[in-house]
Amino acid sequence: MKIYDILKWDPADEEGKEIVAYKHEAEDFNTHTQLIVHASQEAIFFKDGRDLDVFDAGRHTLSSDNLPLLGKLVNLATAGQTPFHCEVYFVNKIYLNDLKWGTPEPISATDVVNNLTVHIRARGLFGAHITDGRKFLRKIVGTRAVYTREELAIELRAKLVEFVRDLLGKCFKERHLDTLELDSHTIELSNIIKEQLAPYFDEFGITLHNFSFMAISPLEEDLKELNEGRRNLKKAEFEGRAAATKMDYESEALARKRAREGYTYQQEHSFDVLKTAAGNEGMSGNMMGAGMGLGMGFGVGGAFGAGMNNMSQNLTTNSQPQPSAPATTPCPKCGSPVAAGAKFCANCGEKMVDPNTVICPSCNNPVPKGTKFCPECGTKLVNNCVNCGKELAPGAKFCPECGTPQK
Numbered sequence: 147m148k149i150y151d152i153l154k155w156d157p158a159d160e161e162g163k164e165i166v167a168y169k170h171e172a173e174d175f176n177t178h179t180q181l182i183v184h185a186s187q188e189a190i191f192f193k194d195g196r197d198l199d200v201f202d203a204g205r206h207t208l209s210s211d212n213l214p215l216l217g218k219l220v221n222l223a224t225a226g227q228t229p230f231h232c233e234v235y236f237v238n239k240i241y242l243n244d245l246k247w248g249t250p251e252p253i254s255a256t257d258v259v260n261n262l263t264v265h266i267r268a269r270g271l272f273g274a275h276i277t278d279g280r281k282f283l284r285k286i287v288g289t290r291a292v293y294t295r296e297e298l299a300i301e302l303r304a305k306l307v308e309f310v311r312d313l314l315g316k317c318f319k320e321r322h323l324d325t326l327e328l329d330s331h332t333i334e335l336s337n338i339i340k341e342q343l344a345p346y347f348d349e350f351g352i353t354l355h356n357f358s359f360m361a362i363s364p365l366e367e368d369l370k371e372l373n374e375g376r377r378n379l380k381k382a383e384f385e386g387r388a389a390a391t392k393m394d395y396e397s398e399a400l401a402r403k404r405a406r407e408g409y410t411y412q413q414e415h416s417f418d419v420l421k422t423a424a425g426n427e428g429m430s431g432n433m434m435g436a437g438m439g440l441g442m443g444f445g446v447g448g449a450f451g452a453g454m455n456n457m458s459q460n461l462t463t464n465s466q467p468q469p470s471a472p473a474t475t476p477c478p479k480c481g482s483p484v485a486a487g488a489k490f491c492a493n494c495g496e497k498m499v500d501p502n503t504v505i506c507p508s509c510n511n512p513v514p515k516g517t518k519f520c521p522e523c524g525t526k527l528v529n530n531c532v533n534c535g536k537e538l539a540p541g542a543k544f545c546p547e548c549g550t551p552q553k
Contacts, residue, residue, distance in 0.1 A: 151179055151180065152180045153170060153172060153175065153179055153180065153181045153182070153208075153234065154181070154182035154183075154184075155170060155184075155187065156184075157238070164295045164296065165238060165293070165294055165295070166237065166238045166240075166242075166276065166293055166294065167235060167236070167237050167238070167283065167287045168235065168238075168291070168292055168293075169234075169235050169291040169292070170233075170235070170236065173232065175231075175232065176208075177208055180205060180206070180207060180208075181201060181205070181206040181207075181208055182205050182206075183201050183202060183204060183205075183206070184203060185203045186238060186239050186240045187203060187236050187237065187238055187239065188200060188201070188202060188203075188236070188237045188276075188279035189201040189234055189235070189236055190234070190235045190237065190279050190280055190283060191232055191233070192232060193232045193233075197280050197283060198232075200280055235283055235287075237276055237279035237282060237283065238276070239275055239276045239277065239279070240275065241273060241275040241355070242273060242274050242275060242298065242299065243273040243356075244271055244273065245272050245273060245274070245299050245302065246269070246270075246271060247271070247272055247302075247306045247307065247310075248267075248268070248269035248270075248307075249266075249267055249268050249307055249310065249311065250307070252265035252266060252267050252365055253265065253268065253310070253311045253314050253315065254266075255314060255315045255318040255319075256315075256318060256319060257318060257323070257324065257372075258318070259322055259323070259324040259325075260325065260326075262368070262371065262372065264325050264364045264365075264372070265364060265365045265368055266314060266362060266364055267361075267362075267363055267364075267365070268310060268314065268359060268363075269359075269360050269361055270357070270358045270359040270360045271356070271357075271358050272302070272306060272354065272356060272357045272358070273355050273356040273357075274302060274352050274353060274354050275352070275353055275355065277351060277352065281349070281350060281351030282350060282352065285350045285351070286350055286351075286352075302347075305343075305346070306343065306357070309339060309342060309343050309346070310339060313335075313338065313339050313342060314335070314362075317335060317338065322535075325364050325368070325369075325372055326372055326373075328362040328363065329362070331362075332358070332359040335362070336357055336358045336359050339357060340354060340356070340357040343357065397487060401486055401487035410473055411473070473485070474486065475498065477494060477496055477498070478496065478498075478499070479491065479494050479496035480493050480496065482494070499512060500512060502514060502515055503515060504517075504527065506520040506522065506523065506525055506527065507525065508520065508525040509522050509523040509525070511523075513527060529542065529552065531545035531547060531548060531550055531552065532550060532553065534548045534550070536548070538552065
């Protein structure tokens, strides 16, 4: 049996520097043995599998004064040299920086913005160090005599990837992340995951002092599908705008034609009804059918029958029809009547806006009510609560769902 007078651990070579937990080969000590613990170390005494006493950096003389828990088990004398049997572990508490991590398999997540299930790869850096040697030995090292930096890195990476997989999936769903804009969220996601991981690592006596994403990207096939979908959406929006513009031009031309010829849309529609009724099968070709058709027309359009009668007389006598008052809409600013189809008020110059549309604040284009993004410039047209995410009415200062004031 070898009795040690000085107990210490000096990992001088490169191999020794890679060790973070080391069980000293000595198992028999005397009282008054000198224990030397270096600045980056912590020493823990074990007896019968129980961690009893912990020593921080410095020189310590083993005695009943500084081994209170161990002394109760082995009955250490207060003078002389009394041999006792136990084990001592040294834990290296140096910082482990710039450790790399990455997802070995793609993470499946639902991109609610693009309505697509995507597969994400992520990688980054993290740093940690052991702050509680007792917890670390209990929950990580166990009975191993040597535990290396690489073993610890592997253990930490496995836990990191497990959390990253779970939290990324939740963030996609709860924060409505757009896969094509993930690079702009790396700092935000890094902070979220570090905050979630810190208390978990603390349970193992480890402090996570930094965590970051270096890259978050979808698989190539998912990226291709996302870009194709975005192009199709832009094409559909362009075609929709072109069709709406064409309809506006045609409507304006028809309105000018009606105003010039002296009738309204309602009168034109009534005339079409009369022609259809008069030409119905079994009624055409005789005066009775024509009379019934005319009677139906006057029954349906009594409010403007006189106008249609004037139109018939004008066509018969080849005289100019009397112009009727064109349809108007009150100006939202000054209240003056504005001709249907006019884009500006002739009295105050106010731009006339379809009540079923809103004006984009960025590009000033009219957009149908209920549209969430401007099809012209992509500006977001609806607001969401900063707290619960509920969609808000324009100009709302408080959320009707949770009452949170809005900025």
